[in-house]
C-alpha cells in the first residue's frame with residue numbers, strides 16, 4: 001500500500017488522482033487531518049484515516065500496512081515544521097514503511113534561499129531514519145499572478161533583479177510523483193524534478209506573445225520594492241523573504257537543467273510560457 005499525506009491539498013491531492021489511474025484504489029491510503037476533506041477519495045475505495053503531524057499515534061495508525069509513505073511538507077509558518085516532519089518520519093518508520101518520500105525543494109541543501117533550510121533539515125532526518133528515502137526536490141510552483149504582479153492591468157512586470165528560476169507546473173510534479181510511487185525504479189536520496197528555468201524577462205516575452213501587446217520587464221531596486229510591498233499591506237518579513245528568492249535567483253543558484261521530469265512524464269514539462277497561457 002502507498003499512503004499519502006497532504007492529499008487534501010493541491011499537490012498531493014493531484015498525486016493521489018494520478019495514482020488512482022495507475023493502481024487499484026485498495027492499494028492507496030490517505031492520511032488526513034480532516035477526513036471529511038478526503039471523502040471523495042474514500043468514496044472511490046481509497047483507505048482514509050485521520051493523521052496530523054502533531055499527533056504521532058494517529059499518524060502511525062494511518063501509515064499502518066504502508067509499503068511507501070509520501071509526506072507533504074507542512075506549511076504553517078508559526079509551527080515547528082521540522083519537528084512536525086520528524087514526527088511524521090518517525091511514525092512512518094515505526095509503522096514499518098519500506099520507503100519514505102518527501103516533497104522537498106530544488107537545491108534544498110546549502111541553498112541561497114533561506115526557507116529551503118526546512119527541507120535541508122528534513123532530508124537530514126530522513127537520512128538518519130534507517131529507512132530508504134526519496135526526497136522529491138520540486139521546482140518552484142504556485143501562483144504566477146503572485147510572482148508577476150498585476151501585469152495584465154499595467155503591462156509591466158516590475159520586480160527586483162532576478163535570474164533563472166525553475167518555475168514548474170504543480171500538476172506535472174504531482175504526476176511525476178505518482179510515476180515514481182507506482183513504478184519499479186528505486187530513487188534513493190534527493191531527486192530533482194523541475195522544468196527548465198525561466199527569468200522574468202522570459203515571462204515578459206511570453207506575456208507579450210500571449211496578449212499581442214508589449215509587456216515590459218522593469219527592474220525595481222530591492223529596498224524600493226520592499227517599501228512598496230509594505231505600503232501595499234504585505235508584512236515586512238514576507239516581503240524580505242520573497243526578496244531572498246530574487247537575490248538567490250540572480251546569483252544563479254537555481255540555474256541549470258535536469259531532464260528527469262521529462263523522462264518520468266514521457267513528454268516535456270509545461271514551459272513557463274505554457275503555464276502562463278493556461
Ligand SMILES: NC(=O)c1ccc[n+]([C@@H]2O[C@H](COP(=O)([O-])OP(=O)(O)OC[C@H]3O[C@@H](n4cnc5c(N)ncnc54)[C@H](OP(=O)(O)O)[C@@H]3O)[C@@H](O)[C@H]2O)c1
Nearest residue numbers: 006007008009010011033052053072073074075139140141
Ligand atoms: N516548491 C515550491 O515552490 C512550493 C510552493 C508552495 C508550497 N510548497 C510546499 O508544498 C506543500 C504542498 O503544496 P500544496 O500546493 O499542495 O499546498 P496546500 O494545497 O496548502 O496543501 C497542504 C497540505 O498539507 C497538509 N498539511 C499541512 N500541515 C499539515 C500537518 N501539520 N499535518 C498533516 N498535514 C498537513 C494540509 O492539510 P489540511 O487540508 O488539513 O490543511 C494539505 O493537505 C506546501 O505545504 C508547502 O510546504 C512548495
